[in-house]
Structure formats: C-alpha cells, structure tokens
Amino acid sequence: GAGVSQSPSNKVTEKGKDVELRCDPISGHTALYWYRQRLGQGLEFLIYFQGNSAPDKSGLPSDRFSAERTGESVSTLTIQRTQQEDSAVYLCASGTRGNQPQHFGDGTRLSIL
Amino acid sequence: DQQVKQNSPSLSVQEGRISILNCDYTNSMFDYFLWYKKYPAEGPTFLISISSIKDKNEDGRFTVFLNKSAKHLSLHIVPSQPGDSAVYFCAAMSRGSQGNLIFGKGTKLSVKP
Numbered sequence: 579g580a581g582v583s584q585s586p587s588n589k590v591t592e593k594g595k596d597v598e599l600r601c602d603p604i605s606g607h608t609a610l611y612w613y614r615q616r617l618g619q620g621l622e623f624l625i626y627f628q629g630n631s632a633p634d635k636s637g638l639p640s641d642r643f644s645a646e647r648t649g650e651s652v653s654t655l656t657i658q659r660t661q662q663e664d665s666a667v668y669l670c671a672s673g674t675r676g677n678q679p680q681h682f683g684d685g686t687r688l689s690i691l
Numbered sequence: 692d693q694q695v696k697q698n699s700p701s702l703s704v705q706e707g708r709i710s711i712l713n714c715d716y717t718n719s720m721f722d723y724f725l726w727y728k729k730y731p732a733e734g735p736t737f738l739i740s741i742s743s744i745k746d747k748n749e750d751g752r753f754t755v756f757l758n759k760s761a762k763h764l765s766l767h768i769v770p771s772q773p774g775d776s777a778v779y780f781c782a783a784m785s786r787g788s789q790g791n792l793i794f795g796k797g798t799k800l801s802v803k804p
Contacts (some may be wrong), residue, residue: 579737582734591704600705611790611791611792613792613794618796619796620697620794620795620796620797621780621789621790621792621794622794623784623792623793624792625723626789626791628789633789634789634791637791643716645706649740669734669735671734673790677724678723678740678784678790679725679737680792681737681792682727682734682735683734684732684733684734
C-alpha cells in the first residue's frame with residue numbers, strides 16, 4: 579500500500595496478557611518510529627529504528643515493552659504482562675533518510691481490561 | 692514537564708475567518724517544528740513545517756510563524772473551512788537528535804458553517 583499500515587486496528591485484552599502490534603512502513607523508508615497516545619494526551623515517543631537497528635529506545639516505559647524490525651521493513655511492538663495503564667493508541671510512523679516529515683499509520687487502539 | 696505546550700485545548704471559528712493555533716516550547720535545542728492534523732480514528736497527517744532559520748513558511752491556506760526569542764510558534768489557517776475541523780498537534784525536534792518528535796497535547800479546532 580501507499581501509506582503506513584498498522585494491525586490490528588483495535589485490540590482488547592485482559593490484564594496480564596501479552597500483545598503484539600504490527601507496523602508496515604512506507605516502502606523504502608529507512609526510519610521507523612513508535613509513539614503512544616494516551617487519552618487526552620499528546621503523542622509520546624517510544625522507540626526509533628534506523629534500518630533494523632534501534633539507536634534510541636529511550637521512550638520505552640518499562641522492560642515489559644520491546645520492539646524489533648526485520649528486513650528494514652515490518653516492525654513489531656510487544657507488550658508483555660499488560661497493565662491497565664498500557665491502554666492507549668499506539669502509532670507507527672516512517673520517514674526517509676532525512677527522517678522528516680514522518681508519515682503516520684492510523685494506529686492500534688489497545689484496551690486492557 | 693512538557694517541552695511543547697498547546698495551552699488551548701479547543702478553538703471554535705466561523706467558516707471563512709482566520710484560525711490561529713498557538714504553540715510554546717521550552718527547549719532551546721529545538722530547531723525544527725511541524726504541525727500535524729488528526730481526524731478521529733486516523734493517524735496524524737503532516738501539514739506544514741518550519742526550520743529555525745526561518746520565521747515564516749506558507750503553503751496555501753496554511754502559514755506557520757516562528758518567534759524564536761519567545762519560543763513560540765503559531766499556525767494560521769485562512770480562510771477556515773468546515774473540513775479543517777480536527778485536532779492540530781504541534782511537534783518539535785532537534786536536528787541533531789535521532790528525529791523523534793516531541794508533541795504538544797493538541798488543540799481541537801471546530802469550524803462552524
């Protein structure tokens with residue numbers, strides 16, 4: 579597709595379960611970012627990939643959060659042992675070598691019961 | 692502490708009039724600024740950006756002004772249209788960084804016919 583694609587669009591799960599969120603960036607975009615938007619808040623940076631490596635993981639809120647990227651394409655964000663405070667919209671963005679502007683997917687709305 | 696602040700959660704404007712959305716930042720290392728527009732259940736869409744070497748950038752109905760000494764930027768939409776109704780996010784970054792954006796909490800613009 580032409581844009582950034584994220585799946586699933588919605589995810590409801592019980593507290594304590596693990597979840598995996600997927601991002602397909604725009605073809606050829608080397609930079610990939612994950613952000614989180616909690617209700618009523620701005621977007622919060624989580625992690626940045628350049629190619630398959632993650633030079634900046636400073637935004638990951640705890641060690642329950644991890645992400646990987648393969649083939650300089652698809653990225654997955656994994657949240658282990660989910661907590662209610664993990665409920666948010668998780669947004670993925672990709673960019674060219676110059677990184678800006680970033681192009682966003684429509685996000686995954688995660689709800690932890 | 693927020694590095695990017697959008698102090699007005701909402702703004703209502705009559706169709707055809709000017710919309711002015713404001714944004715303040717605290718980090719003097721920021722040198723590149725972007726505005727994104729977001730509709731419900733969609734990802735943010737890039738609108739316009741400005742580098743710190745400029746004080747104005749114009750693109751059609753959208754103009755961004757930057758006042759570095761005041762650490763303030765604003766987005767002007769003229770004339771406003773009902774389709775402009777959305778949440779507008781201000782974002783900032785340092786060119787020397789990895790490119791992760793720091794976002795404000797957003798301003799919800801309503802343009803009334």
